[in-house]
Amino acid sequence: MADHSTSAADRGRDRGRLRVEVEGQRFRVLTPEIATQWLPDTPSNRHLTVVWLRLLVDDRGKPLYAWQDLAPIVGSTNRQAASQHLEDFRQCEEDMRALVLRKRKVDATVVEGVLAELLQTPLASPTALLACVQRRLGRQDLSVANIKSALEQISCVPVLRTLRRQLAAGQVHYQEAWLLTELLESRSLPAGLDASNGVSSSGRGMRLADPMALTALVTPDLPMAEVPGSLCWLSFLMTLFYWNVPLSVLGRWCGVHQTTIFRGVVGLAMGLWPLVSQWLGERVKAHMVYVDEKWLKIRGRWQYWFVVLDVPTELPVLAALLPSRSQWACRWVGWQLRQLKKVPKVLITDGLRAYAYLAPGAQHVLCHFHHQQGVTHWLQQHFKTDAEINAPKLAMKRLLQTRDKRTVRRRLARLRERAAAWGITPWVTQVEEKLPQLIGSVGSIRIPSTTNAIERFFRAFQRFYATRRGFHSVRSATCELRLFLVVYVFTQQATTGRAPIEVIVPEARRMPLYRLINDPFRALQERTDVKPEATMADLLLPQEAAA
Known part of the structure; x- marks a missing residue:
C-alpha cells in the first residue's frame, strides 16, 4: 500500500490552507477545497501547478491563493519564487503550451551558444545576444526571456x-567619472607641495569678487593667456565638480583641503550667476513655460526645487528652493516671476493642483504623458484583477492619442456610455473636469503636449545630485544649485552639440568660460608655455619619457 504521508521537508513548507505531499517521484497539492491528482514530480509540473492555482479566483475576482501559499510548491519560502512563474506565463501571452516550450528551449545547447556570444561581447544586452545566438544556432524560436534564463546559468x-x-586591449572602457577620479588620484600631490600648476604669481590669491576678472571669462574672443590663471583652474575644477569628481580627490590633486576647493568653485559660480541671470532676464520672454519641482533632502528634511523653464529656448527662467509645494509656495513662485517681469500666458505642468495659483489667468496645459501614467495608477488603485484592469485600459489610454480635438470629445463620450459597466465613472468625471487643460495641446504645433524638456533638465540635475545624497543646509544647497545652473547652461548637449545658452547668446561659444567647460584640456594647454607642435599625448607622457 502506498504511503501518502507528507515528507518532512514539505511538511516544513506548509503554509495555511495549502500543502504539498510527495510520494517517491510523484507529488500532489492539497487544500481544504480541492486537491490535484498525483503528478510526476518534475519542475515543469510544479511550475504549471503554481500558475494554474494562482489563476483560480473567488466570486469577487480575487485570487484564492496568495503567493506565499504557493511558494512551497516550487520548494521555496520566498513569494517571488512563485510570482516569477506567472510573469513567465504573461510573457508567453498566457499560453500554457508556449510556457512549457519556453522552459524546454533553454537547454545545454542554448546555454553554450549564449556563453560563446557573451565571451565575444561581454557587455551585450539580452536583445543583442538574442540575434547573435539565433544566428549561431540557426533558430528563430528563442526569445529575450530565454536568453535571460540562459544567462542565469552562466558563471561570471x-x-x-x-x-x-x-x-x-582598449576594447572596453571605464566610466568617465570613475576614470577622471582615478586619473586625479594618481596625479595627486603630496601635502605641502606647491600646486599652482602653471598659474602665474600675479594670478594667485586674486579675489573672486573682482568683476573685471569674472568678465574676462565671458568676453568673446578673449585669448586664454589674458584670463587670470586662478580663474582658469577654478573653472576647470568647477567643471570636474559638476561631473561628480569628489572634492577630496580635487583637494589632494591641488594640495589643499577639500573645503578650500568647495569655497573656490562655489564662489566662482556665485560670482558668475548674476551675469548669467542677467542674460536670462533680458533675452528670455517666458510667455510659455514648463513648471515642475524636484524634491531634495536637506538635513533629513524634504525641500522642493521649483524650476520654470522657457518653452522656446528650454532655459531656466526661475529656480526657487522652497519647503513645500502648497498653493502658497506656488503663489510665491508666481510673485517672483512678476518681479522679474515675466508673466507666462501658457503653463505646461504635470498636473499638481497648486500650479493653478502660480499665474492666475494663464492657460494651464496638462502633460499627456503624466495623464497616461495616471490611467495605470488609477486602475491599479481601484481594481484588483488583471481582467478588470485590462478591460477599459486601452480605451482610456487612447483618449488623447489623436491630433483632432473632436475625436477626443467623441472618445470621451463613448467612455462615459461604458463607464458604469467598467466601473470607471469617477475617472471619467475627473477627465471631463480636466478636459480644457488636456485638450489645449491636441493637434497644436505651438503648445507641447508633454513636459519632456523639463524632464530632460531634471535628468541632468539628477546625475549631479545623485552622488551628493542630500545637502548640508539650505544655504549650501542654494549655492550648489546655482553652480549646477551656471555649468549646465554652458555645457554642450550631446544631441545638438550646442550649449543651452547659445540660443540667446550665440557668441557664448567664443567665450573662455565656454571653452574651459567643454574643452578644458585644450584651453589650459593654450594658456601654458607649451611648444605649438605638442600634442595631448605629449602632455600625458611621464616627464622622463618626454625628456
Missing part, C-alpha cells in the same frame, strides 16, 4: 576574464 568567471583582457 569566464566573462570577467574576457572583460579584463578587452580592457587591457
Whole structure:
C-alpha cells in the first residue's frame, strides 16, 4: 500500500490552507477545497501547478491563493519564487503550451551558444545576444526571456576574464567619472607641495569678487593667456565638480583641503550667476513655460526645487528652493516671476493642483504623458484583477492619442456610455473636469503636449545630485544649485552639440568660460608655455619619457 504521508521537508513548507505531499517521484497539492491528482514530480509540473492555482479566483475576482501559499510548491519560502512563474506565463501571452516550450528551449545547447556570444561581447544586452545566438544556432524560436534564463546559468568567471583582457586591449572602457577620479588620484600631490600648476604669481590669491576678472571669462574672443590663471583652474575644477569628481580627490590633486576647493568653485559660480541671470532676464520672454519641482533632502528634511523653464529656448527662467509645494509656495513662485517681469500666458505642468495659483489667468496645459501614467495608477488603485484592469485600459489610454480635438470629445463620450459597466465613472468625471487643460495641446504645433524638456533638465540635475545624497543646509544647497545652473547652461548637449545658452547668446561659444567647460584640456594647454607642435599625448607622457 502506498504511503501518502507528507515528507518532512514539505511538511516544513506548509503554509495555511495549502500543502504539498510527495510520494517517491510523484507529488500532489492539497487544500481544504480541492486537491490535484498525483503528478510526476518534475519542475515543469510544479511550475504549471503554481500558475494554474494562482489563476483560480473567488466570486469577487480575487485570487484564492496568495503567493506565499504557493511558494512551497516550487520548494521555496520566498513569494517571488512563485510570482516569477506567472510573469513567465504573461510573457508567453498566457499560453500554457508556449510556457512549457519556453522552459524546454533553454537547454545545454542554448546555454553554450549564449556563453560563446557573451565571451565575444561581454557587455551585450539580452536583445543583442538574442540575434547573435539565433544566428549561431540557426533558430528563430528563442526569445529575450530565454536568453535571460540562459544567462542565469552562466558563471561570471569566464566573462570577467574576457572583460579584463578587452580592457587591457582598449576594447572596453571605464566610466568617465570613475576614470577622471582615478586619473586625479594618481596625479595627486603630496601635502605641502606647491600646486599652482602653471598659474602665474600675479594670478594667485586674486579675489573672486573682482568683476573685471569674472568678465574676462565671458568676453568673446578673449585669448586664454589674458584670463587670470586662478580663474582658469577654478573653472576647470568647477567643471570636474559638476561631473561628480569628489572634492577630496580635487583637494589632494591641488594640495589643499577639500573645503578650500568647495569655497573656490562655489564662489566662482556665485560670482558668475548674476551675469548669467542677467542674460536670462533680458533675452528670455517666458510667455510659455514648463513648471515642475524636484524634491531634495536637506538635513533629513524634504525641500522642493521649483524650476520654470522657457518653452522656446528650454532655459531656466526661475529656480526657487522652497519647503513645500502648497498653493502658497506656488503663489510665491508666481510673485517672483512678476518681479522679474515675466508673466507666462501658457503653463505646461504635470498636473499638481497648486500650479493653478502660480499665474492666475494663464492657460494651464496638462502633460499627456503624466495623464497616461495616471490611467495605470488609477486602475491599479481601484481594481484588483488583471481582467478588470485590462478591460477599459486601452480605451482610456487612447483618449488623447489623436491630433483632432473632436475625436477626443467623441472618445470621451463613448467612455462615459461604458463607464458604469467598467466601473470607471469617477475617472471619467475627473477627465471631463480636466478636459480644457488636456485638450489645449491636441493637434497644436505651438503648445507641447508633454513636459519632456523639463524632464530632460531634471535628468541632468539628477546625475549631479545623485552622488551628493542630500545637502548640508539650505544655504549650501542654494549655492550648489546655482553652480549646477551656471555649468549646465554652458555645457554642450550631446544631441545638438550646442550649449543651452547659445540660443540667446550665440557668441557664448567664443567665450573662455565656454571653452574651459567643454574643452578644458585644450584651453589650459593654450594658456601654458607649451611648444605649438605638442600634442595631448605629449602632455600625458611621464616627464622622463618626454625628456
